[in-house]
Amino acid sequence: MSPKPSVLICGAGIAGCAAAIALARQGWSVQLIDKQDAWRFQSSGIFVYSNGLSYFHELGVMQAMVASGFEIADGRNVYLHADGSPLADTFYPGAYAGLTLPPILGIRRAEMHRVLAGELQRLGISVQLGTSIETVSSDTQGVDVTLTDARSLRCDLLLGADGIRSRVRELLWPQVQPRYSGFGVWRSVHRRPPELREKIMMMAPGLRLGIMPISQEQLYLFGTVSAGAGVWHERAQWPALMQQAFAVFQGPVRPLLDELGGDCEVLYTAVEEIIMPAPWHQGRVLLIGDAAHASTPFMGQGGAMAVQDAVVIARLLARGGIDAALADFGRIRAPLCQFVQDVSRQVGITGAQTDPAAHQSITQAVADSGQQRVDDFYRRLQALSAHDGQAAHDAQGPTSPA
Numbered sequence: 001m002s003p004k005p006s007v008l009i010c011g012a013g014i015a016g017c018a019a020a021i022a023l024a025r026q027g028w029s030v031q032l033i034d035k036q037d038a039w040r041f042q043s044s045g046i047f048v049y050s051n052g053l054s055y056f057h058e059l060g061v062m063q064a065m066v067a068s069g070f071e072i073a074d075g076r077n078v079y080l081h082a083d084g085s086p087l088a089d090t091f092y093p094g095a096y097a098g099l100t101l102p103p104i105l106g107i108r109r110a111e112m113h114r115v116l117a118g119e120l121q122r123l124g125i126s127v128q129l130g131t132s133i134e135t136v137s138s139d140t141q142g143v144d145v146t147l148t149d150a151r152s153l154r155c156d157l158l159l160g161a162d163g164i165r166s167r168v169r170e171l172l173w174p175q176v177q178p179r180y181s182g183f184g185v186w187r188s189v190h191r192r193p194p195e196l197r198e199k200i201m202m203m204a205p206g207l208r209l210g211i212m213p214i215s216q217e218q219l220y221l222f223g224t225v226s227a228g229a230g231v232w233h234e235r236a237q238w239p240a241l242m243q244q245a246f247a248v249f250q251g252p253v254r255p256l257l258d259e260l261g262g263d264c265e266v267l268y269t270a271v272e273e274i275i276m277p278a279p280w281h282q283g284r285v286l287l288i289g290d291a292a293h294a295s296t297p298f299m300g301q302g303g304a305m306a307v308q309d310a311v312v313i314a315r316l317l318a319r320g321g322i323d324a325a326l327a328d329f330g331r332i333r334a335p336l337c338q339f340v341q342d343v344s345r346q347v348g349i350t351g352a353q354t355d356p357a358a359h360q361s362i363t364q365a366v367a368d369s370g371q372q373r374v375d376d377f378y379r380r381l382q383a384l385s386a387h388d389g390q391a392a393h394d395a396q397g398p399t400s401p402a
């Protein structure tokens with residue numbers, strides 16, 4: 001019997017945890033490391049649409065996430081003008097890849113990781129915290145790695161799942177750097193008034209502000225502003241600056257903006273992207289998730305792309321040789337990830353227009369063709385996922401390193 005193939009996964013975010021779960025299930029020997037001393041997840045909430053949930057479902061963790069988050073069961077996204085008056089409703093699909101799923105799930109990021117961590121524990125995988133990669137050297141049979149805690153090891157495959165500032169990418173693709181998008185995102189977490197049960201998107205010239213429930217008790221606000229490169233805000237000023245940035249908004253968001261500065265958590269993020277053509281592997285090292293294709297967040301798809309990457313690489317590895325799987329991965333995943341990046345960037349650029357006439361035509365387009373755009377986007381996601389290795393997933397047992 002051939003020995004178990006081994007993988008070192010650098011980064012225990014969504015992509016890394018999901019890959020660890022998928023590969024452990026297939027019989028791989030998995031080591032998962034993260035540079036954080038303690039697992040901490042900033043960034044309030046995250047929403048995941050049905051496409052992303054279909055991959056969490058495949059990993060067997062979707063129900064637990066739904067139980068700890070807030071499901072928008074009818075998929076309704078309510079658009080409002082800045083004064084709170086209605087603009088349009090759109091509905092997100094509750095079916096994907098032949099499955100019936102929650103159309104949208106809002107969840108605290110820490111809760112999502114609690115669920116992933118529970119599954120890792122069940123599979124006997126412990127996350128080795130406080131360590132990172134010092135050096136990498138890949139040959140045709142495997143990878144030699146030294147870690148910052150002075151250990152060295154050899155594995156059949158190294159996955160760089162270490163996010164937008166990936167150390168693995170820095171070592172092997174030093175020419176690829178995060179690119180600033182021109183946007184900042186403000187987020188804050190609040191107690192959820194019982195009547196706020198929908199995903200709401202409010203629009204003003206040059207500004208977007210959303211409300212999303214993330215549990216029975218909480219919701220979060222997320223708002224986009226244009227901001228020059230290098231803009232930095234003193235943390236103590238964040239609540240006041242967020243209030244100022246969205247001062248024009250009324251309606252359901254007004255009491256939430258008014259309470260900023262109390263005990264609500266507030267976060268500002270300068271948004272960056274990773275624009276990196278495939279292939280995303282060199283030798284036996286592969287980048288997945290944000291490390292390879294971080295997107296602006298305007299389509300809420302980065303987490304979905306990360307979990308899909310993890311599931312797809314596992315499916316391809318179940319099919320046969322590692323080298324073929326790595327080559328297929330970029331070919332299969334790059335068109336979809338690039339599509340998401342392009343659409344998301346365009347949504348950001350469109351929403352940043354401050355000219356009142358341009359804003360008027362944007363809101364008119366939401367009212368006239370918002371649903372059509374949602375439907376087209378999901379149709380395209382499905383089409384670009386059609387060859388993501390599903391057929392290969394029936395293959396049983398671990399793959400021997402080829």
Ligand SMILES: Cc1cc2nc3c(=O)[nH]c(=O)nc-3n(C[C@H](O)[C@H](O)[C@H](O)COP(=O)(O)OP(=O)(O)OC[C@H]3O[C@@H](n4cnc5c(N)ncnc54)[C@H](O)[C@@H]3O)c2cc1C
Binds near residue numbers: 048162297305
């Ligand atoms: C403002 C904003 C809002 C967003 N909202 C959404 C949303 O609503 N829905 C959605 O789907 N997506 C959203 N995204 C995108 C989403 O957060 C990312 O796409 C997703 O987290 C990517 O997962 P990942 O595992 O690839 O990377 P990450 O989540 O960044 O995880 C990387 C992990 O690697 C670790 N790490 C980093 N460097 C090292 C190192 N040198 N050594 C070891 N470990 C390391 C980190 O500690 C971390 O645990 C948003 C992004 C932003 C910026």
